[in-house]
Amino acid sequence: MSEDFGSAARRLRAPLLAALAPVTACAVALGGLTTWVGTGGAGRPPRIEVGTGRVFLPYGDTRDTSAYFRITNKGGSADRLTGITSDSPAADRTMLGRHRTTEGRAAYMSGAASVEVPAHGALAMSPLGTNVMLxxxxxxxxxxxxxxxxxxxxxxxxRADAVVVRPR
Incomplete structure (x- = not known):
């Protein structure tokens, strides 16, 4: 009877050893993910802050101008600025814009559907980059x-305010 038990144990040893490697790998991965989540590395949403902006005083006969904000994301995930509106009777036709340059080095403005605000980063709007056209x-x-x-x-x-300033 001991021969039957010994041969049965030998037959089970190989599959158990083969299963040990993936089970150990899963346990190590689960431990790492648990630590990552526990320290706040996973699932941290964006934390967006918008500072006071500035909007250029229109000059000449044109009423078209642009506004600029500094947007900070202190969260662990990127976010996207998808639009800007103003309920002020002083502003009309607000939209995200982006400064562009053609191959011939001619500059122009174009609309932008959205703009990324990186995790732990900032979006600093400027006349030569992203802005608000209005x-x-x-x-x-x-x-x-x-x-x-x-x-x-x-x-x-x-909601954020922009102060009217003279362009420099």
Whole structure:
């Protein structure tokens, strides 16, 4: 009878050893993922902050101008700025814009559907990059404020003001 038990044990040893490697790998991976989640590395949503912006005072006969904000994401996931609106009677036709250059080095503005705000990073709008294109209504003066609402894919909507400044 001991021969039957010994041969049965030998027959089971090979499959058990073969299963040991994947089971150990899964346990190590699960331990690593548990540590990652426990320290906040996984699933940390974007944490968007918008500072006071600035909007250029229109000059000449044109009412078209642009506004600029600094958007900071202190969260662990990237987010996207998907649009900007203003409920102010002083602003009309707000939209995201982007400065572009042709192969012949001619500059122009174009609309942008959305703009990424990187995790642990910032989006600094500028005249030579991303901005808010809009049309001013009425007469603005330096120091006036124009309210905007910035809409984010994951971070919801955030209200921010832009101060009217003279372009430099």
């Amino acid at each position: 049309r001013a209504r009425g007469r603005w003066q330096a120091g006036d404020t124009v309210p905007f609402t910035l809409h984010f894919r994951d971070g919801g909507s955030i």
